[in-house]
Structures are given as structure tokens and as C-alpha cells.
């Protein structure tokens with residue numbers, strides 16, 4: 046029986062994690078759940094899962110008596126950290142969104158807990174510190190992001206062989222076939238309609254701009270200790286192959302499956318064992334062609350920014366991430382056009398100097414500097430809508 050804490054329990058990943066935990070209640074006990082402000086949903090989860098601890102970063106005005114007395118409650122901006130310290134979980138699934146999860150990831154590792162990582166922004170912003178902390182703790186970082194889980198799965202039989210190349214697949218998002226001019230002024234509704242996956246709003250917009258794949262290139266760089274030149278991105282619209290690893294002899298290992306996050310979530314929870322997810326299975330007899338294309342840098346300029354950030358090094362990836370968080374939020378609040386997102390990230394990267402050999406505090410300082418610069422740029426006429 047493994048004891049699991051879920052930070053971001055009410056989100057897309059969090060609810061699917063609870064779904065597979067319930068399916069295997071003989072294997073997983075949910076001991077703590079935390080979310081931002083979605084109190085009603087968290088109350089329902091407390092009733093269903095009876096955790097020892099529940100937490101919200103925004104304290105609700107009222108808590109029904111039955112849930113109030115059902116567990117220990119933690120509220121406030123530092124709720125995630127306090128949950129990590131207070132809970133007796135073996136594993137912490139970090140599925141909050143944005144850099145908000147970084148401190149909780151570091152604290153989980155410091156407390157000797159194993160981290161199941163859906164939340165990619167902490168690795169993008171603080172990859173070097175996070176991977177070093179995991180090594181020091183003697184804990185594997187178990188990837189939940191489907192591409193990284195695929196690579197991790199492909200590496201299971203690799204023994205001492207290092208990969209020659211990682212191939213991250215990408216669906217291409219809703220604008221894969223769109224003309225550049227149409228992408229530039231795509232609406233919120235269009236960006237939020239992903240062809241293959243149902244996810245939270247931030248990652249859905251990131252998928253449409255392909256900045257999600259940019260974040261994933263940086264994530265792969267740290268998770269698998271691979272130089273950026275050995276990480277490729279390949280558009281694969283059917284989302285059947287979740288990513289691939291090429292070895293020295295040219296052999297390519299791939300992981301295939303239906304687009305269902307419950308598989309990578311449950312694999313991280315049960316690794317190295319495989320358990321039934323309840324999801325649909327691939328039916329090769331019904332499958333049409335699997336196709337592949339190169340990403341188009343002129344229509345999706347966001348992807349190349351990952352390689353630039355890794356080339357510059359230091360906290361440039363944190364600057365990319367901070368600017369992107371501001372840009373996506375501005376787009377979702379109708380403050381900028383869709384095409385402005387990558388432009389804002391790029392201009393911020395060129396305006397903020399990175400810090401080398403950064404401490405955790407300096408990573409947060411770079412993040413804040415990027416956010417301030419991005420906000421300043423947003424006020425200029427170049428980003429007017």
C-alpha cells in the first residue's frame with residue numbers, strides 16, 4: 046500500500062489520478078489533497094477519499110461541517126509546502142500548474158518523499174536544482190507528462206545503453222494546418238479546443254502555440270540528462286506514439302497507446318509494475334495511417350525558443366517560462382492576440398539577463414524579473430489588440 050499526496054487534486058491530472066487511485070484502492074491510499082481555490086470540488090474529494098489532510102491556498106468562506114471535521118485543514122499561500130511537511134505520504138504527485146509547484150517539489154525531495162511530476166514548469170524553471178535534489182535524495186523523478194513517461198518506459202529495458210536521440214512527438218494542436226495569418230489572430234475558443242487531449246486551460250493554450258513542446262524539450266533535457274541537440278520534436282497528429290528513443294545502433298523504441306493520461310499517471314504511481322487503467326485499448330485493425338511531419342518554425346516560433354534558452358543556459362529557461370505564464374494569462378484575459386504569445390516570450394528573453402549557477406531564490410528572482418518585464422512589454426503599442 047503506497048500513501049499518496051496529490052497537489053492540484055481538483056485539476057485535469059489530479060482528478061484522473063484520483064480515478065486510478067480509486068480503481069486500485071487496495072494499492073493506493075490518498076493521504077493528502079491540495080488545490081488552489083476550487084473548494085466545492087475539493088469538498089467532494091474529501092468526502093469520497095477521506096484523506097488525513099486537505100488544503101486550499103485560498104481559504105473558502107464556509108466549509109460544510111461534515112468535511113470540516115473529516116480531516117486536518119491547511120489554508121494559505123504556503124499551503125502546498127505545509128501539506129508536504131505534514132503528510133506521511135510516500136509519494137507526492139505534483140499536478141498544480143505553473144512555477145507554483147517548484148517549492149513543493151524541492152520540499153518533497155528534501156523530506157525524502159518520491160515525486161511524481163506532472164507539473165512541468167518547475168523542471169523548466171529550476172531543472173538543474175530539481176534534478177540535483179532528486180539525486181541527493183536518492184529518489185527517481187517519475188515523469189507523468191505523456192512524452193516523458195513514454196521515454197522513461199522505453200528506457201526501462203535499455204540497461205547501461207544511453208540514448209542517442211530522444212524524439213518527442215507532438216499532436217501539432219488545433220492550428221497544425223492553419224495559415225500563419227489565421228494563427229496570429231486565433232481566438233480563445235479556438236485555442237482551447239485541443240484535437241486529442243482534454244486538459245487544463247494553460248497547457249491547452251501552450252499546446253496550441255507549441256510552447257508546450259518547448260517546455261517539454263527543456264523538461265526532457267533535465268529528466269534524461271540529454272543535450273538539446275539530441276532532442277528532436279516530430280509532429281504526429283494521431284497521438285498514438287507518445288514519444289521515442291533512438292539508440293546507438295539505430296534501433297528506435299516507442300511507446301504507443303490511446304491518448305489517455307491515466308496510463309502515464311498510473312505508471313508513475315505503480316512503477317515498475319503495470320496496472321489496469323480502465324482506459325480504451327489500441328485497436329490496430331481500426332487504425333488508419335500514422336503520419337509524421339516536421340514542425341514549422343515560421344508558424345510556431347515558440348518551439349525554437351526552448352533551444353535558444355538551453356543554449357544561453359543559466360536561468361534563461363525560467364525567464365522563458367515566467368514570460369509564457371504571463372503571456373498565456375494575458376491571452377486568456379483578451380489582452381493580447383494569440384500571435385503575441387511567442388513574441389512576448391521572445392522579447393522578454395532578449396530583455397532579461399539570466400543568472401548562472403543560480404540558487405532556488407535566484408530562480409524565483411529570474412521568474413519575477415521575467416514577469417515584470419513581460420507586463421511592461423504588454424503595455425507597449427506592439428502588443429495592443
Ligand code: NAD
Nearest residue numbers: 053054055056057058080081140141145163164165244245
Ligand atoms: P488544471 O488547471 O486542470 O489543474 C491545476 C490544479 O492545480 C488544480 O487543482 C488547481 O486548483 C491547482 N492549482 C493551480 N494553481 C495553484 C497554486 N498556485 N497553488 C496551488 N494549487 C494550484 O491543470 P492540469 O491540466 O491538470 O495540469 C497540471 C500540470 O500538469 C501542468 O503543469 C501541466 O503542464 C501538466 N500536464 C498536464 C497534462 C494534462 O493532460 N492535463 C498533461 C501533461 C502535463
Ligand code: MG
Nearest residue numbers: 190191192261
Ligand atoms: Mg506532454
